[in-house]
Amino acid sequence: MKTCSSLNDQMIYMVYFKGLVSDEIVMNVKMSFAGIGVAICDPNGSCVFELPKSFLLEAGYRGSESDVVELNALIEALNAADDLGLKCVRVIFDSSLVNQYLTGKQQPTNKKIVRLVDQLNIIKRKFSYFDLFLVSDQNYVKFAYKLAKDAIRSEATNWADNASGETILLEQCTICFEYVDNGQMLSVNKCLHRYCFSCMRKHVEAKLLQGKLPECPYEKCKSELEIESCKKFLTSELYDIMSLRIKEASIPPEQKVYCPFSTCSHLMSKTEVQQYTATSSTATQGNGMIKCVKCNRLFCINCKVPWHDNITCSDYIQSFLYQSSNEGKLRSLASQNRWRQCVKCSNLVELAAGCYHIYCRCGYEFCYICGSQYINKTPTCKCPLWDEHYIIYAAQNMHQNG
Incomplete structure (x- = not known):
């Protein structure tokens, strides 16, 4: 959790949200609607923003949809606060299950909920102060509740008014x-699951920022998204990031080479760069020089x-020129902090919390203490599996960041 540097400069705004699911009778047919209510108040209690929003749920919706609606309501609330330029917010709500998801006390199994929680964790970073306040009395969120309820009634009325048999391509x-x-x-x-551009953009962005290639959001579906299809809704920046992630995934970890110049940092494979250097007039065989x-x-x-x-x-690594370079400083810092380097992809790993079993992003598993490989999730060394300090720290950090 982050804190404001000065509460005089950064006033704390109260953000109320509520997501509701309700069955309504429209033209003698029972239809299920969802409603979202958002209210934002300044420190004096004056409302500076309100949002009623509603939509029709699919027939035969599952009970978990009520949690999905609550999480969507929170996303709408935080996006509104961010659009208003607010930096310090206290979120007031009455859903204990949403609270458990956001504090890490319960891990969601529904893929849709996992995706929404990932989005919320990204949005939270936009605020210099973010606080969750769970209330047991619905009266504390009655304004947001009323907005959600009124939105549902309005949506049901609109459906009744528009039930004229006209074909709507929605x-x-x-x-x-x-x-x-x-x-x-x-x-x-590959799977023909369909989602709107707005949701797909948020989903793809969340996965790319996690260093992953995005897959279909449908629960248990592993279909990979094609970049040309995503080009329809991605910004140029996200498109470039996705292109890089695809290239990274296509090159085996032991083959990856990055240009060491900070103004370039281009990713290549060893084979690619060696072949390119071999065609150059400056090529010198066997000395390690590449272009x-x-x-x-x-x-x-x-x-x-x-x-x-x-x-x-060997002489260069011992020289002052190397030790004063960015690479040398990084190596020195890694040694001082006892960071470990993956033997397969050379990625540096720092253990902040948890056990000594390291699962590198390249897929290689090793012991953080000695570097020995794990085979079938089993260590090949006799080092301890964990240190109590790291386990306690992990639990405290999860609680504080909730």
């Missing part, structure tokens, strides 16, 4: 429940630093 997104133009829906090529395929600058494939002419790798 389609409901099963993530946000909004009815949108079917031209604004993405159909995942970046993007910026054309020379660097050492062994040391992963700009090329060091007339000096061996």
